[in-house]
Amino acid sequence: MAEVAKPVYTTEYKPHSSEKMKAALWMGPKSIELGEVPKPTITAPKDAIVHITHCTICGSHLHMYSGDLNKAMKKGLIMGHEAIGIVEEVGPEVKNLKAGDRVVILPVIACGECFYCKRREYSLCDQTNPSKELELMYGHRLSGIFGYSTITGGYPGNQAEYCRVPNADLTCVKTPKEIDAKKLVALADVTPTAWHGCELAEVGEGDVVGVWGCGVIGLSIQRLAKFRGARKVYAIDKDANRLEIAKSFGMIPVNVNEHRDPADYILSVEPNGLDRGIEASGFRSTNSAAHATMKALGIEGDSSDTVTAVIKATRKGGNVALIGDFFFTTNNFPIGMLMEKTITLRGGQLFAQKYFPFLLDIVVEGKYDPSFIFTHEDNLENISQGYDAFFNHTVPGGLKVCLATAFGRAQK
Template identity: 85%
Template sequence: MAEVAKPVHTTAYKPHPTEKMKAALWMGSKTIELGEVPKPTITAPKDAIVHITHCTICGSDLHMYDGALNKVMEKGLIMGHEAIGIVEEVGPEVKNLKAGDRVVIMPVIACGECFYCKRKEFSLCDKTNPSKELQQMYGHRLSGIFGYSMITGGYPGDQAEYCRVPNADLTCVKAPKNVAAKKLVGLADVTPTAWHGCELAEVGEGDVVGVWGCGAVGLSIQRLAKYRGARRVYAVDKDAHRLSIAKSFDMIPINVEEHPDPARQILSLEPHGLDRGIEASGFRSTNTVTHATMRALGAEGDSSDTASAVIKATRKGGNVALIGDFFFETNDFPIGMLMEKAITLRGGQLYAEKYFPFLVDIVADGKYDPSFMFTHEDKFENIAQSYDAFYNHKMPGGLKVCLATAFGRAQA
């Protein structure tokens, strides 16, 4: 029997003895504070210190913001896993990066050496997450992730002026200096997550695809499905503004407010069903009183409303991918429909490092532009207000904000 790789705890945060930096700190439910903390230093020989120029807030950051993960959070954790910057310093075993390189920081922290990393399934890495709680929950650990609770390793995130990046040769991707910052920040998480959704669903030439969710990830999945040759793409959401964005990209909008049973509506237009269905709305999406009540009573952590609709709308023998961040458990999952229709169901966090440099290349070559997702720009110092606006659906333009640090603004 092959030996299971032993987890390596590499989350150590060695503070600089004198220098300070600004960082977005989780201080409790709906409370993000811009605090001043010690600047990180090299802790391990494969580390790099990256001076952040731009970052953003992910929809999954809101899981921590609204209190859903309070039990696995610690006050003062630096948030964030979507950022770009300039390498300031590298450890003695970093081979491919040097000071002055512009980089995109991947959200997933992988070792590159374990069973899963050798298969390029980087978010399943055995070595970079010391969380015993996650192993008890799932039977296994997953990879470490920047700024994403203690069950993903407790790594300080990159919504900060500096970030220590473990295993930097794998976790950082060199970026051309002539590519706009918003395009590169869009490559940190959203674009590879969207590509991962298309990969899991096996989206290909001539497919009819349905995507539940028209946030930044859902819209990106839709656009990349078209890039991969999809014939028609349905966009499912409750938000009329986001649906209008989908329509502007030539998607077919399905408004759940007008069609409470979106699967029935899609099947009325596509009797054969979708070839590929992708859930990208997140675990908070509830469309029925039943699931809303169960969640309110604590009888389930996630809702299967959207997953059930995706499975129903997908043709026999088709593929379904779960990209929305489901964490816990649900009720009334249609296991019979899934089995009897011979549908392949896949999910998982993105294998970020697997999709580079391909994604950088198509952006640099002008074949795909991810900057559409940033409907607002602001100073990093206003990140607490940006969390509030994002959570309360008051973000200007309705999607994401690109935040520039003082260092980033000076580079412009």
């Protein structure tokens, strides 16, 4: 393998424009404020400036909102990595985009040139994340991500009126202008992340699949597993409303409040176990006293509860994928069960640029509609309340909010 390239992408937009824009700013735990900041300008020849029309709040942002990533946050960081908009300006080396194009901004910022990008493993990019902290934590850097802490590069996000997009030819995707905005925002992150979960688990024709989590990622994984030919899909959660949504899509609901050990229940009805088990609930998936105690004492960051259940419920020789975010360390990981059952375990952030052409095609062709994830619509100006509602599970309809900027509202 060639020597790892040093990161070359700037995460700051300098010099700043004298113009101002509205943006969602992280001001501390459970404090997101809509403030005024300088509008970004072209900083590098491959940049584009996108005038945002619609954006949304990602479940992964709850790490930052709740305070779990305090040490990796900087006051005033612009949040967000799921947005669409209209290109306003491009740098001199941008070849595939021009002013006026409607685009989806992908969350992963990749160089397209390093060892991993050439393998189309874009979230593993060597060049777009200068974080030494992440390298110390994991032994390597991962790609830059918009609006997602200093350990993913400190890039300003796109819960804002404008966004500077580095390496725009790879990070932006031109889209038809007539497609509903909610479908495109859902394609920015949720749908390719869900597809990534199916890819990691190798979901295929005739499989029996279990998905832990019925948030928008989990529900999308379930539906895409069916799209890929899965014979049965079990949906595991403790939220009755979300389980009803899963049931309405043809999934088999498993309520954790009724089956305290969902793995035992699944094995009672599927003695061979699941062919593919996918963890899509992540860091907020447990309320166990043991985890709360260890977390308070600083000896555990992530819980192994759902991971243990997934591995237990998966058949010998099956596949397990981790798509719910885990960042830190965990205790009581069932390494013996994983090893002795010959289970393949994979995880990681999405390869957005790899999947996007196919996913855009199936949406444009009407084969898959990802917009179901949005059960509420609102304005960017109300994003502070949106974070609070998302964190407390009080979003109308129970899933996700699509936020329109003033510019986006004027496009109708």
